[in-house]
Amino acid sequence: MLKSSQQKLLHAAVITTALLTASAVQAAELVVDQHNKTFVVEGNKVEAITIHVGDTLRFRNDDPFFHNIFSLSDLKTFDLGSFPKGQSKTVTFDKAGMVEVECAIHPEMYMEVTVK
Amino acid sequence: MKTHPTLTRTARKVLFIACLGAAASSVQAAEDYSSFLRPAEIPQPDNNRITTARTELGKMLFFDPRLSGSNWISCGTCHNPTLGWSDGLPTAIGHGMGVLGRATPTILNTAYQPLQFWDGRARSLEKQAVGPIQAAGEMNQNMDELVKELSALKGYRDAFEDAYPGEGITEKTIAKALATYERTIVSTESPFDRWVKGETHAMSKQAQQGFEVFLGKGRCVLCHGGFNFTDNGFHNLGLKNDDDPGRYGIRKVKILKGAFKTPTLRDVELTAPYMHNGAYKTLEEVVDHYNRGGDTKDNLDPNMQPLHLSASEKASLVAFMKALTGEPAPVTLPRLPIE
Numbered sequence: 001m002l003k004s005s006q007q008k009l010l011h012a013a014v015i016t017t018a019l020l021t022a023s024a025v026q027a028a029e030l031v032v033d034q035h036n037k038t039f040v041v042e043g044n045k046v047e048a049i050t051i052h053v054g055d056t057l058r059f060r061n062d063d064p065f066f067h068n069i070f071s072l073s074d075l076k077t078f079d080l081g082s083f084p085k086g087q088s089k090t091v092t093f094d095k096a097g098m099v100e101v102e103c104a105i106h107p108e109m110y111m112e113v114t115v116k
Numbered sequence: 117m118k119t120h121p122t123l124t125r126t127a128r129k130v131l132f133i134a135c136l137g138a139a140a141s142s143v144q145a146a147e148d149y150s151s152f153l154r155p156a157e158i159p160q161p162d163n164n165r166i167t168t169a170r171t172e173l174g175k176m177l178f179f180d181p182r183l184s185g186s187n188w189i190s191c192g193t194c195h196n197p198t199l200g201w202s203d204g205l206p207t208a209i210g211h212g213m214g215v216l217g218r219a220t221p222t223i224l225n226t227a228y229q230p231l232q233f234w235d236g237r238a239r240s241l242e243k244q245a246v247g248p249i250q251a252a253g254e255m256n257q258n259m260d261e262l263v264k265e266l267s268a269l270k271g272y273r274d275a276f277e278d279a280y281p282g283e284g285i286t287e288k289t290i291a292k293a294l295a296t297y298e299r300t301i302v303s304t305e306s307p308f309d310r311w312v313k314g315e316t317h318a319m320s321k322q323a324q325q326g327f328e329v330f331l332g333k334g335r336c337v338l339c340h341g342g343f344n345f346t347d348n349g350f351h352n353l354g355l356k357n358d359d360d361p362g363r364y365g366i367r368k369v370k371i372l373k374g375a376f377k378t379p380t381l382r383d384v385e386l387t388a389p390y391m392h393n394g395a396y397k398t399l400e401e402v403v404d405h406y407n408r409g410g411d412t413k414d415n416l417d418p419n420m421q422p423l424h425l426s427a428s429e430k431a432s433l434v435a436f437m438k439a440l441t442g443e444p445a446p447v448t449l450p451r452l453p454i455e
């Protein structure tokens with residue numbers, strides 16, 4: 001039986017996938033908030049999302065302190081630098097595969113991005 | 117939901133920001149103090165639940181100098197319960213009296229930390245526990261030799277069997293027992309805890325003012341939020357003459373050059389000297405450092421900035437930190453097997 005938090009994650013992942021599948025023809029932009037030191041999509045905490053090649057994630061800081069989103073994955077290496085509340089930065093994913101995304105300052109913030 | 121009678125409206129608003137760090141809910145009232153309350157239970161992994169037998173075995177191992185290659189250094193040599201589970205030294209002393217590069221961190225409340233060591237290189241207490249034992253500069257022990265030494269002692273054979281039936285004496289069970297004991301070393305109730313629960317006079321007026329500085333002008337809460345007064349994050353604080361790469365040695369991201377894990381402030385009064393390199397002897401010196409906004413600024417954490425605190429505000433901040441000291445928790449020492 002899934003725990004409540006797992007159900008929320010699954011729910012968010014399903015929603016995200018469905019939305020993106022519906023608009024698979026065009027590259028999409030999805031907002032990923034940093035809120036309470038978690039990654040949040042459409043109000044739900046996410047630890048894994050699925051997007052399509054060419055899609056862009058917009059990382060938006062909603063916390064009263066800095067975050068620094070990065071990935072050292074071979075598929076997509078990036079370092080967005082530190083940015084404060086209210087600011088956002090984007091990353092476009094141009095290859096299929098899996099990318100691990102973290103916050104350098106708060107390593108509890110971890111998310112797997114599957115690019116199809 | 118509990119409100120506190122003496123906290124000002126301004127502090128409540130700032131406290132709301134502080135609560136954001138640890139709370140699961142996205143919506144909290146300004147008066148919610150839940151993120152500062154000590155948790156009722158200690159987190160523990162499903163594959164290594166806390167039992168009395170495991171805790172007692174872990175304690176034996178923790179205080180046994182035979183865990184080191186020299187048979188002279190125990191975990192408790194550096195993590196000394198009479199010195200706030202640290203050693204009172206600027207940086208640790210290891211095998212052969214060698215002086216190490218980093219301060220001994222307290223092990224108080226490590227159960228609540230997802231990453232261990234100053235640079236966060238261990239993702240569990242089980243992984244942390246066997247690191248210093250085998251590090252050449254620290255306890256300099258060969259794990260295979262240690263397993264043989266412990267296996268030769270009936271007292272340990274019985275204790276391992278009681279704690280982990282059928283699993284034997286292995287690196288894994290040594291790690292699990294040590295981790296279990298470490299997990300039980302948690303902070304006790306402090307004047308701040310009693311004050312948060314509503315005992316108006318449990319914390320001095322000066323300490324209460326310090327809490328307001330902590331939440332507001334001092335910006336301390338940006339990194340030292342939540343009940344354990346840490347964001348479990350990594351920050352470069354701009355210390356002088358320090359070329360230690362810190363977390364950058366684990367994650368090659370620019371902001372992590374010279375960044376170290378935010379330590380708990382619980383019992384901080386007992387764990388001098390301070391900072392990862394023991395640069396400061398007193399909490400007053402630490403506050404002065406933050407008030408300057410750090411010294412070396414080439415990769416300074418963006419949350420750091422000059423604070424312009426008055427002498428009174430700095431003193432109140434120190435008083436507040438001292439109000440985080442818990443009641444003494446007596447430690448009974450184990451009787452170690454000799455055969």
